[in-house]
Amino acid sequence: MSSSTNNTPVPSTSSKKSLKVFSDDIWKNKTAKINAELFTLTYGSIVSQLCTDYERDFAKVNNQLYSMGYNIGVRLIEDFLARTALPRCDSLARTSEVITICAFKVFLNVTPQVGNWSSNKDSFSLFLEENPLSEFVELPMDAAKELWYSNILCGVLKGALEMVQMDCDVWFVNDVLKGDQTTELRIKLNRVLKDEIPAGED
Amino acid sequence: MSQKIINPSTSVAPAKHSDSTGYDYTIGPQQTLPNAPSLSKATTSLPSVYNESLHASARNPQVSLAAYAFLFQELVTQARNASKSVSEIELRLHRNGYHLGIRLLELLNFRSSVSPGSKNFFKPGNSSQGVNVASSAFQEDSLAQGIANMKRRDLRMVEILQFIHGTVWSYLFGRVGDDLVKSSERENEFMIIDNSPLLTRFISSTNVQCDFFVCGIIEGILDSASFPCNVTAHSVPEQNFDQKVVFVVRFEPQVLEREALRS
Numbered sequence: 001m002s003s004s005t006n007n008t009p010v011p012s013t014s015s016k017k018s019l020k021v022f023s024d025d026i027w028k029n030k031t032a033k034i035n036a037e038l039f040t041l042t043y044g045s046i047v048s049q050l051c052t053d054y055e056r057d058f059a060k061v062n063n064q065l066y067s068m069g070y071n072i073g074v075r076l077i078e079d080f081l082a083r084t085a086l087p088r089c090d091s092l093a094r095t096s097e098v099i100t101i102c103a104f105k106v107f108l109n110v111t112p113q114v115g116n117w118s119s120n121k122d123s124f125s126l127f128l129e130e131n132p133l134s135e136f137v138e139l140p141m142d143a144a145k146e147l148w149y150s151n152i153l154c155g156v157l158k159g160a161l162e163m164v165q166m167d168c169d170v171w172f173v174n175d176v177l178k179g180d181q182t183t184e185l186r187i188k189l190n191r192v193l194k195d196e197i198p199a200g201e202d
Numbered sequence: 203m204s205q206k207i208i209n210p211s212t213s214v215a216p217a218k219h220s221d222s223t224g225y226d227y228t229i230g231p232q233q234t235l236p237n238a239p240s241l242s243k244a245t246t247s248l249p250s251v252y253n254e255s256l257h258a259s260a261r262n263p264q265v266s267l268a269a270y271a272f273l274f275q276e277l278v279t280q281a282r283n284a285s286k287s288v289s290e291i292e293l294r295l296h297r298n299g300y301h302l303g304i305r306l307l308e309l310l311n312f313r314s315s316v317s318p319g320s321k322n323f324f325k326p327g328n329s330s331q332g333v334n335v336a337s338s339a340f341q342e343d344s345l346a347q348g349i350a351n352m353k354r355r356d357l358r359m360v361e362i363l364q365f366i367h368g369t370v371w372s373y374l375f376g377r378v379g380d381d382l383v384k385s386s387e388r389e390n391e392f393m394i395i396d397n398s399p400l401l402t403r404f405i406s407s408t409n410v411q412c413d414f415f416v417c418g419i420i421e422g423i424l425d426s427a428s429f430p431c432n433v434t435a436h437s438v439p440e441q442n443f444d445q446k447v448v449f450v451v452r453f454e455p456q457v458l459e460r461e462a463l464r465s
Contacts, residue, residue, distance in 0.1 A: 032267035034400065038374050039265045039273065041305065045298040046277050053284060068280065072272045079268055107269040132265055138251050152276075 016097055023102040026083060031106060040135045047149060058146035065148070069155020077160040080106070088164070092189055095166070096124050099157070099187075108132050116184075123188035125173065131183055139177050148172045150183070157187060165193040256312065271404050278405070278412055291410050296418040303422015310369055315353040355427070359392070359453060359461060362427055366420055367394050374419070375400045390453040394420070397443040411435050413447045420449060430454040 047065070054060040080103055089095040096114045104110050110132060116125035133150045148154075154170040161168045169188045174180035281294040356362040367379040375396075385391035402412045413435035421433040431453045438446050 027266075033264040034267045034270045035374060035376070036263055036265045038302075039270050041302045042270070042273060042277065042298075045301045046273070046280065048301065049280070049294075049298060068276045071279070072276060076268075076272055107266050109265050136251055 016101065019097060019101050022084075023105040026102075026106050027109060030083065036109070036132050037135070040132055043133050043152070044137065047147075051143065051147075056142060058143055062146070062148050062151045065151040066155040066158075069152035069157075070159040071155075072152070073156040073159020073161075074163050076107070076156060077163040080160070092121060092124070095161075096126075096187075100126060103160075112185075116186075118188075123186060126185045126187065128183040128185065134175075134177055134183075137177055144178050148175060149177050150175065153185065157185075161187075162193075165195065167191050167193050256309065257316065267400070270401075274401055274412075274415075275404075277415070278410075282410075288410055292414040295412060295414040296421070299415040299418020299420075300422040300425075301418075303419040303424075304426045305422075306370065306373070306419065307423045307426045310365075310373055311353055311355075314369060357464065359429065359457065362424065362429055363392055363394070363451065366423060370419075370423060371396075388452075390455065390458050392451045392453075394449040394451065395446070396449070397440075397446050399445060399447050402445065402447075411437060413437070413449070416447075417449060420451065424451070429457050431457070 046068075047061070050061045050064055051058070054064070083106060084102060086098060086102070089098055100112045100114055104112055110128070110130045112126040112128045114124055115127055118124070128150075131150055133153065137149060139147060139149060143149075151172065154172060157170045158168060161170075167190045169186075169190060171186055172184070173186050174182055174184040176183050277298060278291075278295065281291045281298070285291045285294060356365050363382055367382040371377065371379040371394075379394050380397045381393075381395040383393040383395065385393065396416075399413055399416070401415060405412050417433040417435050421431060424431050424433070431451055433452075434450050436448045436450060438448050440446050
């Protein structure tokens with residue numbers, strides 16, 4: 001167990017640093033890469049297609065993006081664990097580090113900041129200074145009110161965390177695309193699911 | 203205001219000109235500078251896409267292929283769920299790609315005009331604020347030069363196809379296309395060959411041709427360059443390249459007509 005006190009949820013800086021070195025190495029040497037702008041533009045074409053399909057009902061678009069993300073998340077965690085072989089996190093603080101320093105780095109080559117811990121340490125925020133999904137993007141007036149453009153990320157995190165037995169709520173609080181100062185994504189841990197044997201298997 | 207303004211003899215009260223940016227008939231033409239304090243404050247306080255550099259070195263260049271593969275897979279799933287037939291799925295993928303194509307033509311032409319020999323043209327966005335301000339005058343200079351040296355628009359079929367096969371392919375997939383062939387049977391038909399397509403690398407099924415997304419990109423570029431055409435993808439497995447894809451570009455007759463006039 002780390003010896004950190006209760007009011008600083010971040011364990012030790014050295015473990016954080018080694019995680020960073022570890023993730024940078026994976027990104028640099030063990031990751032096949034592709035043009036980030038192609039990624040951005042492809043995502044943009046997905047969102048705009050959804051907006052057309054749902055006749056600009058942005059609540060539905062948000063939901064659809066979320067469920068697409070969920071589908072990605074439940075499979076992405078497998079890829080992530082295979083790549084990193086990281087052990088189970090011993091605290092939510094550690095989870096937050098693995099998500100930001102490692103997962104975001106390895107997949108999207110960005111590192112969000114963690115902050116806004118709740119007093120009972122069950123929820124925190126990710127601040128995305130760079131967001132490869134929303135480069136080049138300006139929302140039209142009607143979309144700016146309701147659409148969470150990068151909502152797919154919430155789904156991905158939700159799906160991935162659920163697969164490591166963490167039942168979380170994930171949602172966007174702020175988005176620079178809506179005129180906010182920061183892009184803030186909130187993760188709240190509801191409970192840790194128990195490892196259960198699937199029905200029908202003894 | 204130090205100037206004394208003579209109002210026309212109307213009953214309309216003069217507008218408060220200090221805040222107004224539009225034309226005010228009670229005052230007449232006013233000089234508005236682009237860097238007037240009230241304006242520049244409004245544009246710099248909000249992070250806007252228009253303030254960012256388009257130069258390649260200023261941007262986060264890469265994400266992992268895995269992340270892209272996951273996203274692309276969702277794109278295909280979405281197309282599948284919304285369609286009733288295979289051709290409809292392909293049409294939707296094609297349409298998705300088309301939106302990329304029409305954006306890429308201008309961007310890539312701009313970049314190929316400014317990139318060579320101007321490494322410090324547009325500082326990367328993450329460099330310190332102070333440096334940016336200090337060198338802004340220099341940047342404006344080189345931007346003007348860049349526009350003057352802008353690459354000429356591609357006017358011939360072969361030129362624009364080489365642009366796609368070379369510049370576009372290396373931009374999208376990190377390498378040039380494997381071959382560019384002119385059909386011996388039909389005048390208007392060309393083929394771009396990719397031995398191992400990057401985007402569909404993890405897709406094994408052959409009954410839906412997911413490379414139609416790339417067809418859309420190609421057609422978008424050609425359309426916005428005024429080369430109306432029709433692009434299709436055909437998978438041609440070979441011994442060493444079992445995912446080999448041939449993109450067939452069929453130009454509309456008027457393109458050939460125009461080409462004949464120019465030669």
